[in-house]
Amino acid sequence: MIELRSLRYLLAVAEEGHFTRAAARCFVSQPALSQQIRKLEEALGEVLIDRSVTPVRLTAAGEVVAAHARRVLAELEAMQVALDELQGLQRGSLMVGAVQTVQAYLIPYAVATFTRMYPGIRLQVLELPADEVEAGVLEGRFHLGLSFVPPGSDGLETVPLFEEELVLVVPSDHALAAQRVASLDMLTQIPLALLPATYCTRRLWDRWARAMGVRPKVMLEINAIEGLLHLVRKLRVATILPALTLRLETACGLRAVRLPAPPPRRTVGIVRRRGAYVSRAAQAFEEVLQAWRAKNWNGRAAAA
Structure with a gap:
């Protein structure tokens, strides 16, 4: 047995x-x-x-x-979710996988709002690279994911939320802080502290830099956004991150300088297993995400 x-x-x-x-x-x-x-x-x-x-x-x-x-x-979990649905949103659990950059600026709001509205739901959010978020959704370990659109698997369906643009982040007293747009020459000359290549943010930047003929000077790598922002301030260096990370408290004293057109962009969205049952708890969490989007995005929709 x-x-x-x-x-x-x-x-x-x-x-x-x-x-x-x-x-x-x-x-x-x-x-x-x-x-x-x-x-x-x-x-x-x-x-x-x-x-x-x-x-x-x-x-x-x-x-x-x-x-x-x-x-x-996964089927047993789905059965338990269906039984919990009989009790409304008074009990149950919700597992969410989220990529790191979204975890930094969106998830704190979403978690605080959701748990305040539905204290009976046990919510767990795990920060993972995009491919692991997608794998977790496909295998049923996550009820939904927050990742990049389009996903890498046909077994997933998505709901686009918003578009991220990568920017050059520098201290407010940096030589480039007053610039509106960084030149390609500047990007070749300044030392950078970056996320490792295991992160989609870094890979997006690397692809853009190659396409634009930029050979950046990478002086260090660190796999934590808040730690990266701290080093940018302490070492007076620059980094490449989504513009939305400047809304973090740890980004105080830092400035965003846009990259030359066309800047690197990507769409962030909700990721679900195609055809899977969407629990009421997952629907409620998606509604919280949509509310954040409506509040912070001024009506600009991500491209579907």
Whole structure:
């Protein structure tokens, strides 16, 4: 007999690559988790985890079981959501995946507003790269995602919210702070502190720079927007970020300088699994996002 907790433990080990971290994530002891996975392997007659490597990884059989386990657990979650719907928005849970830049300036408002309106809903928001947000939505781990449009998978549908424009961010006393638009020569000469290439913001900037013939001087990389803004102030350097990040409290004392036309832009939107049931909680969260858009975007719609 296969127990649901064994499937959850298997997925935790697959995602963490480590038995101890998986046990901590599942709030059980490491021996208890290992024992349950051994029982699952015995029940199926297959070795599911290759323990000879670090980090541990799924075997071919383990990959098959994990794929089915994700679908089974997603269906059970959908069943629980449907039952919670009978109680209105008085109870239940909502899992949201969000890309980092959106997490910085939009999610704090959305979370505060949603939890104030629906205190009975347990809301969890995870900050992840765009491809992981999309994967989480496809696998049913997230009820919805906030990412970039269009998505990379045909299995997703989207609702465009707004368009982001990348800008040069500098301290208010920087030599370029008074400029309205930075020149290509300036962008080649000044030192930059940037997000790593694992982030869509950085990849969008890199593609634009190559297309414009700019060879930037990257002096450092850091994978946190607020930390990046702090370094821009302390080191008197520049960075490239969406213009909306200047609304953060940590952006006080910084200025935006536009990039030469055509500047790098992208559309941010809500991402859902195509054809999936949209719970009332997910609908309510989307309404909060649309309210933020209406308040902050002055009626300018993102391109569909």
